[in-house]
Amino acid sequence: xxxxxxxxxxxxxxxxxxxxxxxxxxxxxxxxxxxxxxxxxxxxxxxxxxxxxxxxxxxxxxxxxxxxxxxxxxxxxxxxxxxxxxxxxxxxxxxxxxxxxxxxxxxxxxxxx
Amino acid sequence: xxxxxxxxxxxxxxxxxxxxxxxxxxxxxxxxxxxxxxxxxxxxxxxxxxxxxxxxxxxxxxxxxxxxxxxxxxxxxxxxxxxxxxxxxxxxxxxxxxxxxxxxxxxxxxxxxx
Numbered sequence: 001x002x003x004x005x006x007x008x009x010x011x012x013x014x015x016x017x018x019x020x021x022x023x024x025x026x027x028x029x030x031x032x033x034x035x036x037x038x039x040x041x042x043x044x045x046x047x048x049x050x051x052x053x054x055x056x057x058x059x060x061x062x063x064x065x066x067x068x069x070x071x072x073x074x075x076x077x078x079x080x081x082x083x084x085x086x087x088x089x090x091x092x093x094x095x096x097x098x099x100x101x102x103x104x105x106x107x108x109x110x111x112x113x
Numbered sequence: 114x115x116x117x118x119x120x121x122x123x124x125x126x127x128x129x130x131x132x133x134x135x136x137x138x139x140x141x142x143x144x145x146x147x148x149x150x151x152x153x154x155x156x157x158x159x160x161x162x163x164x165x166x167x168x169x170x171x172x173x174x175x176x177x178x179x180x181x182x183x184x185x186x187x188x189x190x191x192x193x194x195x196x197x198x199x200x201x202x203x204x205x206x207x208x209x210x211x212x213x214x215x216x217x218x219x220x221x222x223x224x225x226x227x
Contacts, residue, residue, distance in 0.1 A: 004156065042117065042217040043157075043202070090156055099145040099206050102215060104156030 003027070004105035006091050012111045013081050021076040021108045023091030031097040032074040034066060035090040037107075043090055049074060050097055078110075086112045116140045117205050119218035128227045132190040136203030136218055139184065143205035147215070148177060148188050151200040160201075161188070193225045 005024045013019040023032065031050050035043040047056045049068045063085070065077040078085055088107045094100035118137045126132045136146075144165040149157035163170040163177045163186065170177050176189045190197055203218040 006156075040122065040219060042115070042219045044217075045214060048214070092156070097214075098208075099162075101147075101159045101162075104149075104158065106154060106156045 004091060004093055004103050006089075006105035006108050008108060009106060010109050010111070012113060013078075014113050015083065016080045019078050019081055019110070021078075021089050021091075021110070023074045023076070023105055024072050025093045025103075026072070027093055027103060028071060029093035029095050029103070030071075031094045031100075032068060033092040033094075033102065034074070034076050035092065037088045037090060038086075046076070048097070081110070081112045083112050086110055115218075116143075117203055117216050117218040119201075119203055119221045121221050122219075123222040123224070125224045125226060126193045128195055128225055129192045132188075132193045132197065132223055132225065134188040134190075134201050134203075134221050134223065136186045136188075137184060138186075138205050140205070140207070140216075141184070143207040143216075145206040146177070146179060146186050147204045147206070148175075149202040149204060149217075151202065151220070157202055190223075193223075195225050195227045198223055198225045 007022045033048040034046045037043040046060045063079050067075045090107045091105040092102040094102045116139050147162040148160040150160045151157040161172050161175050161177050163179050168179050179186045200220045200222050202220045204215045206215050
């Protein structure tokens, strides 16, 4: 089945220790998104790629970076995680962006100790 | 600045009855609205959408109503089934200065009791 896969599902890191979250897709979609969702809050868009073009949200902290080495993979790098970065991180894809349906992965739950 | 609000954190409904989930938005530039459903340990999945040129869209047991003057939309599930128990997210989209993207509400937990 075509899908969006996120690894790992659960990630524990220490305060200040860099961490990388992974997302892959078999849908061959052009657009890949990263959302941060804290408990009982709305998913918040961090950035997205349209193909190789990176689009950062204005309020995304510099601590968060992303890489998309090819169509299938996208990574979220948190350079120096703080306690406030503990959250669920959701990856999503869509064909062309805009009002296209977004297809979500199951998320990675990040814990910062 | 919450542009999309779901004011009911949770809703409990008896099986077979109607579930009504509500969503309000503040930005008049939004012109496309979606509902996503999320089960535990899974990502959100698209459920139903509506364009601002319509006031109703129906898909089986699910109907979304849009009241543009009130900046309000609602999702009706009739009849509700235990398998509908999930978190429901309202989302809005429209071209704004920062591009066309989805803005989500915080979600409503629906529990359907059998």
